[in-house]
Amino acid sequence: MCLGIPGEVVEIRPDRPDIATVDVSGVRRAINIGLLDEHPPRPGDWVLIHVGFALSLIDEAEARAALDFLTGIGRAYDDELAALRASSID
Template sequence: MCLGIPGEIIAARDENGLRVGSVKFAGITRQVCLQYVPEAGVGDFVVVHVGFAISKIDREEAERSYRILEDLGQTSELTDDNRARSRPS
């Protein structure tokens, strides 16, 4: 099963003619291609699948979707990654 994870755009820019941005999920930030959602900007929520924002959604839908994914145990990759970054080397 393929999942799209909701996240908030915290920065957007153009890189070599391609729209990209920083999107925050569960306290971590990833670089995401925003080319498929040209109407989305900083402060908007998007659904991200394999590094591409595929749709814009409102805050309530993002929160509801994230809660469902947590209940299904599908957010561990995000939280495990966050824990690994905070561990001392």
């Protein structure tokens, strides 16, 4: 199962403005934010992430609701977090 997971933008890489560090349930990873070039996220913004790409900006309430739902489904979310921990975008 593939999920869109909310993450909070922590920083935008100064040398790569298309890459941001995000926090997803305590896991920090670099993701590509290039698809959001018309409205680029800033630190503190929430994005919906799928396979290493930010697909859209979302507000914090939507992010919290999604995280609550994902936590409730258990294993599928745990599997996605494990895949995120093992991933890397350079």
